[in-house]
Amino acid sequence: MRELQLIDIDKRFPPNVQACAGVSLTIRAGEVLALLGENGAGKTTLMRIASGVTRPDRGLILRDGEPLTLGSPRDAIGHGIGMVHQHFMLIPRLSVAENVVLGFEGEGRVLDRVRLSREVEHFSEKVGLRVDARRRVDELAVGEQQRVEIVRALYRGAEVLILDEPTAVLTPTETDGLFRVVREMAAAGKAVVFISHKLHEVSQIADRVVILRNGEVVAERPPTTPLGELAALMVGRPVEVPSRSEAVARGQVALELSGASSSGAPGLSEVSMVVGEGEIVGIAGVDGNGQVALEEVLAGVRPLSSGTLALGGSRLERVSPEAIRRLGLVRIPSERHRDGVVAPASVWENLLLFDLHRLGFARHGALRVRAARRRAEQLVAQYGIRCGSVDQSVGELSGGNQQKVVIARELAAEPSVVVAAQPTRGLDVGATAGVHESLLDHRARGGAVVLISADLDEICQLSDRVYVLYEGRVTGTAGPDERERIGRLMAGVAA
Amino acid sequence: MSVEPEAHVLGGESQVAPGGLSTGATPTTRGERRALVALVRRGAIGTGGTRLVQSAIAVVVAFALGAVALAANGISPWAAYAALASGSLGGAQSLASTAVQTAPLLVASLAVGISFRAGVFNIGAGGQLGVGALSAALVGGYVHLGSGIELVAMAAASLLGGALWAAVPGLLKAYTGASEVITTLMLTYVAANLIDYAVTGPAKAPGAINQTPQLSGPALLPTLVANTQLTAAILVGLVLVPVVWLLLFRTTYGFRLRMVGLNPGAATAAGFSVRRVGVSVLALSGALAGLAGMLEVAGVLGSVPQNMSLQVGYTAIVVALLGNNAPAGILLASAFLGALTAGSTTMQSAVGVSGPFVVFLEGIMIGSVVGMPALVRAWSRRRRGAARKAGAR
Numbered sequence: 001m002r003e004l005q006l007i008d009i010d011k012r013f014p015p016n017v018q019a020c021a022g023v024s025l026t027i028r029a030g031e032v033l034a035l036l037g038e039n040g041a042g043k044t045t046l047m048r049i050a051s052g053v054t055r056p057d058r059g060l061i062l063r064d065g066e067p068l069t070l071g072s073p074r075d076a077i078g079h080g081i082g083m084v085h086q087h088f089m090l091i092p093r094l095s096v097a098e099n100v101v102l103g104f105e106g107e108g109r110v111l112d113r114v115r116l117s118r119e120v121e122h123f124s125e126k127v128g129l130r131v132d133a134r135r136r137v138d139e140l141a142v143g144e145q146q147r148v149e150i151v152r153a154l155y156r157g158a159e160v161l162i163l164d165e166p167t168a169v170l171t172p173t174e175t176d177g178l179f180r181v182v183r184e185m186a187a188a189g190k191a192v193v194f195i196s197h198k199l200h201e202v203s204q205i206a207d208r209v210v211i212l213r214n215g216e217v218v219a220e221r222p223p224t225t226p227l228g229e230l231a232a233l234m235v236g237r238p239v240e241v242p243s244r245s246e247a248v249a250r251g252q253v254a255l256e257l258s259g260a261s262s263s264g265a266p267g268l269s270e271v272s273m274v275v276g277e278g279e280i281v282g283i284a285g286v287d288g289n290g291q292v293a294l295e296e297v298l299a300g301v302r303p304l305s306s307g308t309l310a311l312g313g314s315r316l317e318r319v320s321p322e323a324i325r326r327l328g329l330v331r332i333p334s335e336r337h338r339d340g341v342v343a344p345a346s347v348w349e350n351l352l353l354f355d356l357h358r359l360g361f362a363r364h365g366a367l368r369v370r371a372a373r374r375r376a377e378q379l380v381a382q383y384g385i386r387c388g389s390v391d392q393s394v395g396e397l398s399g400g401n402q403q404k405v406v407i408a409r410e411l412a413a414e415p416s417v418v419v420a421a422q423p424t425r426g427l428d429v430g431a432t433a434g435v436h437e438s439l440l441d442h443r444a445r446g447g448a449v450v451l452i453s454a455d456l457d458e459i460c461q462l463s464d465r466v467y468v469l470y471e472g473r474v475t476g477t478a479g480p481d482e483r484e485r486i487g488r489l490m491a492g493v494a495a
Numbered sequence: 496m497s498v499e500p501e502a503h504v505l506g507g508e509s510q511v512a513p514g515g516l517s518t519g520a521t522p523t524t525r526g527e528r529r530a531l532v533a534l535v536r537r538g539a540i541g542t543g544g545t546r547l548v549q550s551a552i553a554v555v556v557a558f559a560l561g562a563v564a565l566a567a568n569g570i571s572p573w574a575a576y577a578a579l580a581s582g583s584l585g586g587a588q589s590l591a592s593t594a595v596q597t598a599p600l601l602v603a604s605l606a607v608g609i610s611f612r613a614g615v616f617n618i619g620a621g622g623q624l625g626v627g628a629l630s631a632a633l634v635g636g637y638v639h640l641g642s643g644i645e646l647v648a649m650a651a652a653s654l655l656g657g658a659l660w661a662a663v664p665g666l667l668k669a670y671t672g673a674s675e676v677i678t679t680l681m682l683t684y685v686a687a688n689l690i691d692y693a694v695t696g697p698a699k700a701p702g703a704i705n706q707t708p709q710l711s712g713p714a715l716l717p718t719l720v721a722n723t724q725l726t727a728a729i730l731v732g733l734v735l736v737p738v739v740w741l742l743l744f745r746t747t748y749g750f751r752l753r754m755v756g757l758n759p760g761a762a763t764a765a766g767f768s769v770r771r772v773g774v775s776v777l778a779l780s781g782a783l784a785g786l787a788g789m790l791e792v793a794g795v796l797g798s799v800p801q802n803m804s805l806q807v808g809y810t811a812i813v814v815a816l817l818g819n820n821a822p823a824g825i826l827l828a829s830a831f832l833g834a835l836t837a838g839s840t841t842m843q844s845a846v847g848v849s850g851p852f853v854v855f856l857e858g859i860m861i862g863s864v865v866g867m868p869a870l871v872r873a874w875s876r877r878r879r880g881a882a883r884k885a886g887a888r
Binding site for chain 1: 744745746747748749750753754757758760761762763764765766
């Protein structure tokens with residue numbers, strides 16, 4: 001195969017999402033093509049169409065000029081097109097070898113596991129992606145699972161390999177490993193499509209960058225293009241990336257956790273950390289290493305099994321969400337839909353949620369609706385929340401605007417400590433910049449921020465100091481510029 | 496504490512559910528309970544306008560299917576529905592009879608609607624109504640106070656009785672996690688047996704009939720229109736409609752209640768106690784249901800009889816759903832179902848339709864209210880599909 005062409009692809013999701021609008025794209029053998037775009041730009045949909053998962057409403061797919069009809073992923077792989085999805089499609093209880101050959105076991109009725117394992121191992125060595133074929137998939141680390149996915153696609157004869165946000169779940173070391181593999185595959189004549197919204201990754205790995213916005217191709221650029229230009233193309237307007245000012249003079253200790261352990265999978269074990277006024281402390285780590293437990297412990301919804309939590313210098317005897325909030329700690333929850341907003345309720349009701357009594361919206365048990373709405377209108381203006389009116393239900397807003405509602409509400413409480421858990425997950429570049437700005441503002445005013453994020457770029461960009469969580473423990477601390485050290489700590493390697 | 500909204504408020508673990516909502520209860524499957532939860536959930540959201548349209552369609556669908564069923568039995572649907580209309584709306588007597596049926600139903604439905612708003616499934620309004628009726632009948636029958644005060648005392652007794660009866664499932668849920676769907680329902684049977692015990696034993700009126708002492712004079716609600724059973728009960732119901740609206744939408748308690756109902760996770764994060772709201776809303780709901788019982792006793796029955804019908808408690812669920820758990824919607828829906836009940840007697844005698852036919856109509860209405868969103872979705876999908884095919888040609 002020399003090239004795969006997508007011509008004039010249209011795809012609409014009812015009621016009114018135009019995921020792809022007349023997209024044309026050429027994927028060439030021997031090169032890494034990066035598809036860059038914000039969430040909802042249509043990158044994934046386009047590649048799902050190319051890999052037979054989704055059917056287009058209109059458009060053509062040509063392989064070396066021959067039109068293809070892709071009714072299923074099986075059709076696509078038959079034509080040499082394989083995709084590694086963001087959420088892996090592996091069967092956890094089966095072995096690596098079984099997962100690799102699943103559906104392609106070949107002829108014969110008896111599955112010879114030993115021969116199979118050997119064959120898969122040989123194959124994986126041949127393509128330079130060693131996997132232990134005998135192990136069960138659920139015993140593997142995320143990075144290894146991803147390798148299995150890639151091996152599987154190649155085993156099935158993929159000549160075009162589509163990787164959807166492949167670095168989202170990887171540690172920096174694993175990411176480096178993946179990039180080497182991607183380069184090698186391209187060198188071996190495969191076509192690799194790399195879907196991402198991370199600018200620096202794209203410029204590092206791609207031969208060609210195609211930028212998608214609102215379902216359309218807006219530009220094609222070489223990887224040497226300045227990141228600011230790529231960002232502007234992606235968002236559709238110039239983006240200012242807020243940067244951290246010089247360290248604000250460190251004040252008193254705002255938050256202290258000592259020897260804290262909790263339940264959870266994983267829970268915290270013996271976590272100690274100090275957060276001072278006027279600083280942003282980043283909590284780095286690969287997802288699922290105790291971030292949720294930490295977030296919930298700090299917010300008072302998950303009890304400590306041992307250890308102590310102190311706010312503003314005084315140790316909390318009875319930890320409860322109310323008590324913690326009264327002492328000035330607020331949370332931007334990672335599960336926005338579960339903990340952050342009441343989606344069917346209106347904007348003003350959501351903005352009121354925590355401040356029912358504090359700001360005098362309650363008078364003898366009566367709700368002062370007019371005053372609450374007035375304040376909501378102020379917050380909407382102040383934080384640039386885009387909504388029809390404060391009566392619109394929050395569930396109808398975009399993710400970015402929902403998050404703005406949460407942030408407006410939490411910061412309006414004039415907290416001393418903000419626990420921001422994955423605050424920009426699922427948000428576009430513009431909304432992300434807005435969130436970062438809010439956190440930096442809070443820091444500039446002398447507030448403390450605990451930034452829990454799986455996005456290392458975010459951590460390094462905003463934090464004054466970094467703690468690294470690994471399997472529920474703090475494996476070490478680092479400065480925001482020590483990326484490599486953080487990466488090693490994230491992988492559980494003593495640094 | 497990790498927050499599991501579904502399990503927390505909805506009691507997602509339970510295995511048993513009410514079966515026929517209108518005809519009583521049978522233990523059924525987890526699937527049906529899920530369906531019930533989904534149905535009530537759905538009732539708690541959606542905008543007023545679309546819900547009104549959905550409810551109207553549900554009513555039309557029920558009548559259409561009812562017509563088919565009638566015709567299949569050799570009865571003219573036209574004649575049956577004409578009798579139904581004349582028995583509920585034709586003339587002062589009929590209207591009065593509709594209002595008589597509406598009053599306790601309206602109050603019980605407000606009770607159910609409040610609990611649904613909080614994501615708490617009070618299925619046992621019937622039991623609370625029975626206990627309220629009994630409490631009122633005992634006060635009215637044995638404690639003689641002056642006129643006016645008598646009724647107030649009876650109302651207070653019914654409120655208290657219903658509240659306590661419903662607080663039991665509330666506390667069980669809060670402290671043991673027992674699903675209120677099961678406990679409120681089961682307590683309805685306990686209530687029915689309690690009533691039978693009382694009227695055959697300790698609270699039996701002198702004479703042959705098993706009932707509480709006949710209420711008289713100051714213990715009866717004043718009649719509004721001479722020669723009808725229409726009493727001030729309907730006024731109590733009408734006053735409660737705006738009161739409940741104010742409670743839900745203009746008080747901090749109502750705000751907490753609704754937020755807990757819509758997203759217990761976020762409400763917990765906001766520091767609202769889901770547990771406290773759950774207990775208090777059940778007590779409140781039970782109090783209102785108890786008051787509905789007082790209205791029945793002091794307005795229509797005059798005493799609590801053996802085998803007192805607690806049917807209103809189940810019909811109230813239908814009303815709350817049809818009315819989208821909104822006070823105004825509940826007013827409309829209860830008047831409608833009140834009319835159905837009032838007219839059904841005429842329909843029975845005029846064309847020989849059996850009594851349960853109305854229950855059958857109610858059942859179809861529930862089905863169509865619940866199925867409507869799914870139907871609308873399926874229909875619009877199909878339409879889009881057809882449009883696409885047409886466009887492709």
